[in-house]
Amino acid sequence: MNKRILVTGAAGFIGSHLSKRLLNEGHQVIGIDNINDYYDPQLKNDRLQQITNENFTFIKTNLENLEIINQTFEQHSPEIVINLAAQAGVRYSLENPHAYVNSNVVGFTNVLEACRHYKVEHLIYASSSSVYGANESKPFSTSDNIDHPLSLYAATKKSNELFAHTYSHLYDLPTTGLRFFTVYGPWGRPDMALFLFTKAIVNNEPIDVFNHGNMMRDFTYVDDIVESITRLTKRPAQPNLEWSGANPDPGSSYAPYKVYNIGNNSPVRLMDFIEAIENKLGKIAKKNFLPLQAGDVPETYANVEDLFRDIDFQPQTSIQDGVNRFIDWYLDYYGVKL
Incomplete structure (x- = not known):
């Protein structure tokens, strides 16, 4: 059944891919984005050009603008809300x-508040793998404690989960939180490693390799992320009937609340990731090895058993294939000749 779906952050990396997919499935999509200048607004506008069709309505605003948010819900009556809008970036959170x-x-x-007052059927929202912070148990599980974030960005994402649970408890609002693990692919953000590395190698400039290359990331291709979210739109969070306050599971609740990891379940060494870029470009990177940056963690690794079980899907894209598709897009978008 086709739905009216509100996507915040629709001009963003994941939001634009997701909006296009939902439109292709026949849904009505209301997109919100403020097109801020955290990175090149032209890239955001060009993403929007890829998803414009008769079932897509775009509204340029900040989520902080309560009046316009309420007007949007009043006018369009979304049945599902997917909140991907956020100020992104661990390192920038130290500055601003x-x-x-x-x-x-x-x-x-x-x-x-809008979901509560306008009786939305299901709120899906972006959390982040950064909430695991100082946790050293691997793979990261939604049943783990996440009380020790290492950046303000991570702390705000944890707060989203806490706020969502409160609304699930008080107002019976089904909420599903998604802890994304290192998403990459075409139309990606310029501040992310794949974009930075590709740009530098193409221009014969050195790349910064933090923690002296001793990093592991659960890189997850954007199409696999979008497939997971699309399937979850059909599965509003349900109360966990086995949940106990005496031994509480942080990833579920007696309320209609659920948190999932969305990752590849297969961490990759940063040096192997760089090698995949080098293979595609046919060039060896000049590497500037540096210590671990403040706010960063050395390794991310997602336990995604409950996600695979609940939506009958797991990521399909290999690192080399995903990197190749990004670089093909990058070279085309920027008109680069190797």
Whole structure:
């Protein structure tokens, strides 16, 4: 059945891919984005050009603008809300903490309030693998404690999960949180490693390799992320009838609340990731080895058993295939000749 689906962050990396997929399935999509200048707004506008059709309505606004958020819900009556809008980036949160509080806390509260008052069937929202912070048990599980974030960005994402649970408890609003693990692919963000590495190698410039290359990331291709979210739109969170306050599971609840890891379940060494880029470009990177940056973690690795079980899907894209598709897009989009 076709739905009216509100996607915040629709001009973003994941949001634009997801909006296009939902439109292809016949849904009505209402997209919200503020097109801020955290990175090149032209890239965001060009993403929007890829998804424009008669069933797509775009509204340029901040989530902090409560009046426009309420008007949007009043006018379009979304049945499902997918909140992907956020101030992104671990490192930038060290420089501009207020941007994270405004977008990720105040803005998310506005979305929750609108979902409550306009009787939304299901809220899906982006959390992050960064919430695991100082946790050293691997793979990261939604049943793990996440009380020790290492960046303000991670802290705001944990706050989203706490706020969502409160609304699930108080107002019976089904909420599903998604802890994304290192998403990559075409139309990706310029501040992410794959984009930075590709740009530098193409231009014969050195790349910064943090923690002296001793990093592991659960790289997850954007199409696999979009497939997972699309399947979850059909599965509103349900109360866990086995949940116990005496031995509480942090990833579920007696309320209609659920948190999933969305990752590849297969961490890759950073040096192997760089090698995949080198293989595609036919060039060896000049590497500038540096210590671990503040706010970063050395390894991410997702336990995704419950996600695979509940949606009958697991990521299909190999690192080399995913890197190849990104670089093909990059060379075409920027008109680069090797």
